Amino acid sequence: MSQVNDYVFSTEESSYPPNQRSLPFFFKNLNNSSHSQSDKIIGASYSHFDRPSGSRSRTSISPERTSIGSVGSLSPRLKTSKALKRLSVFDDDDDWDDGIEEEFLGKETKSLGKLYPDLEYVKPEFQQPSTAPARPVSLIRENYKDILEDPFVILNGLDLQDYKHHKLTELLNADSESLDLNELKKQSWKGLPTELRGLVWQLLLGYIPSNPSRRQSVLQRKRKEYNDTIEQIFNKSKDQIIWHQIIIDVPRTNPSIKLYSYPVIQRLLERLLYVWAIRHPASGYVQGINDLATPILQVFLQSYLVAQANVANLDPDKLDVEILNHVEADTFWCLTKILDTIQDNYIHEQPGIMRQVESLANLTLRIDEKLYTHIKEQNLEFLQFSFRWMNCMLMRELKMDLIVRMWDTYISEFPKGFNEFHVYVCCAFLMKFSEELKEMEFQEMIMYLQDTSKTENWDETDVEMLLSEAYIWQTLYRNATAHLK
């Protein structure tokens, strides 16, 4: 499948508006090129700032670019923001109070070209002769413009291959005042179909109101609010420590997934992470939050693609800039919703994570005392192997598609999915390897636990098993507070 997508996404569709965000100088030769494997890690190649010596672009991607204002990078967004300006923006969403400080309003203009310093580096990579025929099939949904306005439009003419999700579509199509959210949660717990995932996540996270009459206006308002915030925040001088951390982490985000190698996606992530950090000064940006933004981003992008398209191989420069703008805003707000439930994980001394690690140890003691004792005898500390599980929501241990499936369940358990339930999932994860671990000594254990290849062959069934076990333990121990001490 990925080959198909490579092929389709790398061939220009004349029906797409040119991507304004990618700017005219960007990939002039891209139209008929196909991406080779070697293109895969464009962005990641400046992980740790290590560059091939003599690379022309070295100067432009050095840490000094932290001092560059990013007003220019906003210009594509501003178009959308202007268009939204005259829309009604009354606050009809009571439980969704994310007012924006009006203090960030200064003006500062900088050269546009400098804001995309990586592009000159990337450009030569794509100058290969075309092997693709002239008119490939589009993998972008025909009605994407309507979906942008109202995500429910995706239900029209939806051709779900099987009837497994019959109940779900019926639920979403129900012509009622408000959706049966409880039933929707049940459906989501069991895993969602690719086409409807973005919509259901947005509903369950409370981003889209369940009342149909308010949907469009709320979406418009939130997207405008995000655009305005970007404008305000990026017009001020940057917090250099936060910005530096973000720009060295974004290129190291999912380096094995092609989507994240594109500058347009990297800039998008930088913006939304920076805005989140500035608006949450108690935690600021903490490494790992970059990981957490990506399942949301992918799932929301997928809403605009036909079901068989693999978003991981998407060439985002082929997308209408409006899609990217809206997906960025939607991702920001939904990431905010999730992070709100785990804020303790990222504030000073990370008490949320410390508590979760302790809960994991106590649960292990109850469920598998032999394993617990063995771990203690080997002087292995739970913190030494499970800190990352908590800080990155197991994203470093499982493949992206499995994480996305796992989040169907986490989001259906919202707002407890990402904290309380996650500990039970981690416990189930640890138990999976109990037999092997009990045979090992300290060094072998820690290496085995850190080795991500042990889940390489996992599929959805494995994850669903994990979730079911977690659910059982949660039911058994949730109210037995002794283990939480």
Place this chain on the structure above:
Amino acid sequence: MSSRKKTILKVIILGDSGVGKTSLMQQFINGKFSNQYKATIGADFLPKDLAIDDKQVTMQIWDTAGQERFQSLGVAFYRGSDCCVLVYDVTNTKSFESISSWKDEFLVQANVKDPDNFPFVVIGNKIDVEENKRLISGKKAQALCAQLGNLPYFETSAKEAVNVEQAFDVVARNALQQEESLEFADDYTDAVNIHVDGDNGSCAC
């Protein structure tokens, strides 16, 4: 006492985010460099068996995350270390300025017995960059290391495998010396006890 068991040397790598700690460790352990490392979260662990002169040892290296927010994890990872490697990036002034606070932070959290004699090794990484990108001169770094207590100093390129072996050889030797001095201290404590017992015996005579 520990005659049959292989000596374990615990080494910890500290330094600001993005200076190349993971790359150094990978270069040393696996002899390779990649652009695809994700940011380290918490700490990663890698062991390496090696011989120092005739002695077989296992070096257990903890490669830590550089972001300040993770410093509360220190206790879990620093404790029991035999040597601490402080890394900065020769193209990043701030990372150089952080060296002495990483050292202090380590001493506070690791709770070492004799802080003045604990072995540190300082590494300036990324010397493969063009000369005009380099912001910290060797001279400046040497001066700091002298000031911090004559710490051994190496300039490396994890990317091009320059000086990495040499730096870790000194790390290993100093760690071994530290480990043996601790062992000696333990023996000495035991000896005192025996001596006390002996005293009691002679008094009884």
